[in-house]
Amino acid sequence: MKHTFKIFIILVFCKTLTVNCFSQNEIDQKAIIQTKYTADPAPMVYNDTIFLYTSHDEDDAEGFKMINWLLYTSTDMVNWTEHGAVASLKDFSWARQDNGAWAVQCIERNGKFYLYCPMHGNGIGVLVSDSPYGPFKDPLGKRLIETDHIWNDIDPSPFIDDDGQAYLYWGNPDVYYVKLNEDMISISGEVVKEPSKPKNYQEGPWIWKRKGHYYLAYASTCCPEGIGYAMSNSPTGPWEYKGMIVDASELTRGNHPGIIEYKGKSYCFGHSYDLLKQSTSTFYERRSVDADEIIYNADGTIQNHHYWSVEGPKQIETLNPFKRNEAETIAWSEGVKTDKSSQVGVYVTQIQSGDYIQVKGVDFGKGTKAFEINAASMTGGRIQIRLDDKEGTSIGTCEIANTGGWDSWKLFKTKISNVKGVHDLFFVFDGDANQENVFNLDYWKFFK
Numbered sequence: 001m002k003h004t005f006k007i008f009i010i011l012v013f014c015k016t017l018t019v020n021c022f023s024q025n026e027i028d029q030k031a032i033i034q035t036k037y038t039a040d041p042a043p044m045v046y047n048d049t050i051f052l053y054t055s056h057d058e059d060d061a062e063g064f065k066m067i068n069w070l071l072y073t074s075t076d077m078v079n080w081t082e083h084g085a086v087a088s089l090k091d092f093s094w095a096r097q098d099n100g101a102w103a104v105q106c107i108e109r110n111g112k113f114y115l116y117c118p119m120h121g122n123g124i125g126v127l128v129s130d131s132p133y134g135p136f137k138d139p140l141g142k143r144l145i146e147t148d149h150i151w152n153d154i155d156p157s158p159f160i161d162d163d164g165q166a167y168l169y170w171g172n173p174d175v176y177y178v179k180l181n182e183d184m185i186s187i188s189g190e191v192v193k194e195p196s197k198p199k200n201y202q203e204g205p206w207i208w209k210r211k212g213h214y215y216l217a218y219a220s221t222c223c224p225e226g227i228g229y230a231m232s233n234s235p236t237g238p239w240e241y242k243g244m245i246v247d248a249s250e251l252t253r254g255n256h257p258g259i260i261e262y263k264g265k266s267y268c269f270g271h272s273y274d275l276l277k278q279s280t281s282t283f284y285e286r287r288s289v290d291a292d293e294i295i296y297n298a299d300g301t302i303q304n305h306h307y308w309s310v311e312g313p314k315q316i317e318t319l320n321p322f323k324r325n326e327a328e329t330i331a332w333s334e335g336v337k338t339d340k341s342s343q344v345g346v347y348v349t350q351i352q353s354g355d356y357i358q359v360k361g362v363d364f365g366k367g368t369k370a371f372e373i374n375a376a377s378m379t380g381g382r383i384q385i386r387l388d389d390k391e392g393t394s395i396g397t398c399e400i401a402n403t404g405g406w407d408s409w410k411l412f413k414t415k416i417s418n419v420k421g422v423h424d425l426f427f428v429f430d431g432d433a434n435q436e437n438v439f440n441l442d443y444w445k446f447f448k
């Protein structure tokens, strides 16, 4: 309820004053996903990969318009591969179907993956899969948590302690928790309203343990919302407020933490409106996920960020161009969108002349001689392959012919001027300027 009120106030404020709802002088982080609006990041490390589940603000959303949950993966923190919608309101036959797919979180236990899903006004459900990529199924056919404050039952965050006891936390404007049984789809004991709710707590709890300390990060009091955190000696509190991981400042309008350790570093994910701000100065609920490295002090406290850094996280390993890479593996893109088909899975589409994709830190080693890409087109066009900048050195041009259909996929190959070492790769698209799409792209690969 509080959310609806919050958004209502913001929209009324913007519309009444007909003002730019965003300051023009802000220096923003480049959102880590650009092909869709993403929010409420829930990263999960499984094996050597980050699985980033997000909620999804529709492209035409004004207030919240959220019907499914997306998945992205990365092994280097800068190039993210889209896997499309892995769950949606349709997976819960008992829930409202047209809106309310809010902040999810996934956790693995004994080889199964449990995705805890809030449906605003319908409470919290759980989906189960044998794979982090889904498909996810509703094993209960009803909500997991029964309370008398269903509108407060949002933002579930599961946690498994070292002794194997699992917990589920959630809630706005209070933090609730309950023990989960080992099956992860039933509860043990009573729902507890946390009596030591930390200062500034609004919603979006995220629980983790590090070096014997328990942490509770959360979206801080609206508006604006930053990311606060508290620490405890126990998963059930009491929690002691420790400060802000990301300040609530004039730059933020809502947030939701997701925190992981990966390959020896720690990261905090959240969201902002920075991607939207690149295309309009009007406020809509169209958010985009950001991330930054976080640093712990010796006493376990976390160093503060005023806002998401402009440069974002550093790349932690190079990308191998000699294996199949999905076209939807992207560090930054302009103009393009993604879609999903049963034939090829997620692919890049709505490519217009002048659009481009950047893939960061590609290691060509001792050299490459050829490039191949799987594409479909009704018009044809070409891909200029450039290094280190959208207008950087061209190492080849791949001509894409008309394949006879937007789902008639063919491989196109071209020679590449020899290139060595590590470079950012830019695929710059060229075709008839009047076309809304010059080709669809599935995957690519270089050859030694």
Ligand code: FUB
Pocket: 039, 040, 055, 064, 102, 103, 154, 155, 203, 204, 219, 254, 255, 256
């Ligand atoms: O994205 C919808 C809701 O807004 C989330 O569930 C909250 O955490 C806030 O980000």
